[in-house]
Amino acid sequence: MLAFLSLSSQATAMAVSRRDRVGNGVRCQGAPQGVSKGAFVGRALERATHRWPVPTSVAVPTGRVGHRRVAWLRATATQPTLVKPKQTGDAHADLCINTIRFLAIDAVEAANAGHPGAPMGQAPLAFTLWDKYMRFNPKNPGWANRDRFVLSCGHASMLQYALLYLYGYDRPNMDDIKQFRQLGSITAGHPENYLVPGVEVTTGPLGTGVAQAVGLAIAEAHLAATFNKPDAKIVDQFTYFIMSDGCAQEGVAAEASSLAGHLRLGKLIGFYDDNKISIDGDTDLSFSEDVGKRYEAYGWQVLHVANGNEDLAGLARAIEQARSDLSRPSLIIFRTIIGYGAPNKANTGGVHGAALGADEVRATRDNLDWKYGPFEVPDAALQHFRRKVDEGAKLEAAWKQQLAQYQQKYPELAARFERQVLRQEKSPGWEQALKECAAKQGAMATRQASGAMLNALAPIMPELIGGAADLAPSCNTLLKGTGDFSRHDYAARNMRFGVREAAMTAVTLGMRLHNSGLVPYCATFFIFTDFARPLIRLAALSEAGITFIGTHDSVALGEDGPTHQPVEHLASFRAMPNLYMFRPCDANEVAAGYALSLKSAHRPVILALTRQKVSKVATSSYDGALRGGYVVADHAAAGGTPDLILIGTGSEVEVVLAAADTLQKEDGLRVRVVSMPCVELFQEQDAAYIESVLPQAVPRSKRIACEAAASFGWSRYADHTVCVDTFGHSGKGDEVLKFFGITAQNVTKQARLVAMA
């Protein structure tokens, strides 16, 4: 099939832009005098030029390439003739690059699912970066001082799997690649950090990789500022990411990039695959901003490579320029053709997310002069890639020597480095500190108790670092005794995220997945988990234990009204896999919530905390709370069966306790009260424990759950609820609670009805 067109006659080069098309024809931009416009008219040629920009000897513009549909033609004739893509002009490099391309093509073909287009377009950049610049040790993917790489356009996963395999990581191996996207295979549809050791963060939701990369770079900056000495740079890593049009369009990437520019994270280098194609087709449909200018406005250095498919020297130059400016992050916008090499499908949405099909695969092999069979890796290419096994081992060995010198000179810091970064152990004494802190607290808002816990931990846990999305005073997240993490002080531990909940959460996740022992937390009003939810979900999926503090956790927050009053949030997070939704009733339980989160390295914890003051529950228990649910009061005789069980969480524990008192005193009812700060944790306990707290002898029809939130989910334990199943209202907190019946009086009333029934 014809795809690579060259017009032979007057050897003239020019660019044709889709935007420049006029009517049925093509307006020639920069066409030298004497070249007939007629040469560009005609449907077949038009289709071909739009589908396939053929880079030739044309002088490539070095400025912004964001104009739509730049198509390179050698306009030399009135009759089109076939030419093959030029590729890089370096036969050995092309061999390696096409090895990457065809692994992606063949794996997608075998799976009959996946995304070949982006790997085909990005292979030259990825090859240049990994081959010349990235520092890694394939046989030890966890080497602490490796550079970090994030494929934010996770749909291009075969690019990353091909790189890991070719450069000599143990997994994925060739069998894994042949099992791409199959059930049980580690080569999942999108890169998953918990499946493949060389994958730093899970990507797939577009834009989230960019934001997590910012977190990785922040972790690096913080560790470097903490541990490095003028004569010993034991932390020295770049963070690289590749983003696509979709990432450029997503808000989370914009938020995070804005923060990265503000923080001047000079060792963060992004690559934007500007191929102007997404699923719906041409990005012209919905996207016309100048991304480069936007990043410049964020404070990034922005560089352009006009021909990202063929200009290896240009790619290398840009990377070098990016690496040599450590005063700000860099974005390299490299223009590519999606599906480079596929004669009929390149430069179309059709190559984005479907197998090429046997005919097109054959045509692509022919087009790129690829003489090898499916999954065949030429020896010369493999040898080239695998030299990194030796090189990587040497890099790590040299670093270890450096570390040994560091240990001699700075034994104290080195000991901390070994504990925190290498062994990823927490500072000792944290549990004691939490318990002692809890014992000192009285009646107070649980958000205040949380602030007290953070500050009990801060002095003994230098690895604790975090902050809020512009709500530090409300969420009580400021650590005393340390400053603001800023471009002036990367060693400080109070993060100022600005009003960027999604980026905040992704950054926290990235910091955790730097896997260097940092204990990151982030905070906002519980309602604004709505802005963070996709990243909380990603943390849960990524098996990354981060702490998310959500204050102002119910309608009781009062005057700010329903826009700020969470209702369905507790239930929805309880439904999220691999997450602990923890709602403590007082300081003891807040301490337990922190303990849970510090113990839970692979499962995030959300702490839902009150704005309003709550009592200190005399019988609350740190250990009980760590079982998710426990008895806080029992008016039944020891061993006896209660008439009713009241279950409460957070601020409603004192409500149900007061109701139980009344019911016992005025009605002689034997009421048990259960505090259940964490339903999921309770559910994990053994059957005997669950039975000891919620005996079957007291059927669900004799149980009431009270929570100032949606009743959804409580039917597991109780037939009756005193909850809030509508949006809230603006008003004084206690009046709003009364309006919804979240009072001891109402619970008492309901309990009497239940007891009589």
Ligand SMILES: Cc1ncc(C[n+]2csc(CCOP(=O)(O)OP(=O)(O)O)c2C)c(N)n1
């Ligand atoms: C947050 C999110 N929304 C939607 C998708 C589904 N999706 C996958 S790729 C894609 C767009 C592809 O365009 P681009 O990012 O330019 O990738 P390319 O086609 O160039 O490979 C979309 C909408 C997603 N993965 N993540």
Ligand SMILES: [Mg+2]
């Ligand atoms: Mg694209």
